[in-house]
Amino acid sequence: MTYSVGVVGATGQVGREFLRILEEGERADLPISSLRLFASQRSAGKRITVRGQEHIVECAEPDPALFAGLDFVVSAIGDEEARVYSPVIAKAGALNVDKSNAWRMDPTVPLVVPEVNPEAARGHHGIIAGPNCSTNSRMKAASPSGEHSFSEWRSFCLGPISMTMLLGRGDYSRPSMLFAAALAMQFRIGRI
Numbered sequence: 001m002t003y004s005v006g007v008v009g010a011t012g013q014v015g016r017e018f019l020r021i022l023e024e025g026e027r028a029d030l031p032i033s034s035l036r037l038f039a040s041q042r043s044a045g046k047r048i049t050v051r052g053q054e055h056i057v058e059c060a061e062p063d064p065a066l067f068a069g070l071d072f073v074v075s076a077i078g079d080e081e082a083r084v085y086s087p088v089i090a091k092a093g094a095l096n097v098d099k100s101n102a103w104r105m106d107p108t109v110p111l112v113v114p115e116v117n118p119e120a121a122r123g124h125h126g127i128i129a130g131p132n133c134s135t136n137s138r139m140k141a142a143s144p145s146g147e148h149s150f151s152e153w154r155s156f157c158l159g160p161i162s163m164t165m166l167l168g169r170g171d172y173s174r175p176s177m178l179f180a181a182a183l184a185m186q187f188r189i190g191r192i
C-alpha cells in the first residue's frame, strides 16, 4: 500500500523538518506514491527536492478540490490558518495531522503522541492534533510504557527531569535557531 501525502506549511521550520524526517529519519521507508507541498503565496513556485525528486511548492487555498486524492495531509501553519484548513482538508477526504494549537483542546479531535496513545488516533473524524513540542517530549519520558520511561528513570535513582527547550517561532525562527546554535557552540568550547 502506498500513500499520497501533502504538507501544508512545507517551507516553514516544522514543515522542513517533516520533509527531512521523510528523507532521512525513522519514516524514510514510508511508502509515498506522491508528495505535494503547499505554502502561502509568498513561497508558491519554490522548488524543494525530497527523496531525490524536485517538487514545486503550490499556493494553498482553502478549497477541498485542491486536496482531493491525498490520503494524509500534515499541516504546520499558524493556529488561525489551521482552523480554516483542517476542516477543508478533512472534507476533501484526507486525514489531517495538524501541528498547531488550533485543535488540541477540541474534545472531538484526538490528541495523539504516537509513542504514548496511538490507539486514540482511531477515533478521528478527519483531524488529529499533536501536543506542543515540549509537552510531546515530556509525555514520552513520563509515559509508563515509554521506552525510557520516567518510572524506568526513577529505578536508576535519578532526580527530577530537567529539560531545555529552544523553540523557533515564525519570522524569528531562523535567526533564533542560529543564535541557539552559536550559544551551544560557546558552551561546548567552555566559554560559558
Ligand SMILES: NC(=O)c1ccc[n+]([C@@H]2O[C@H](COP(=O)([O-])OP(=O)(O)OC[C@H]3O[C@@H](n4cnc5c(N)ncnc54)[C@H](OP(=O)(O)O)[C@@H]3O)[C@@H](O)[C@H]2O)c1
Pocket: 008, 009, 010, 011, 012, 013, 014, 015, 038, 039, 040, 041, 042, 043, 044, 060, 076, 077, 078, 079, 081, 099, 100, 101, 132, 133, 166, 167, 168, 169, 170, 171, 173
Ligand atoms: N517551531 C517550532 O519549534 C514548533 C514546534 C511544534 C509545533 N509548532 C507549530 O507548528 C506550526 C508551524 O510553525 P513553524 O515554526 O514551522 O512556522 P513558520 O516557520 O513560520 O512556517 C509557517 C509555514 O506556514 C505557511 N503559511 C503561512 N501562512 C499560510 C497560509 N495562509 N496558507 C498556507 N500556508 C501558510 C508558511 O509559508 P510561507 O513560506 O509561504 O510563508 C510556512 O510554510 C505553528 O502552529 C507552531 O505553533 C512549531
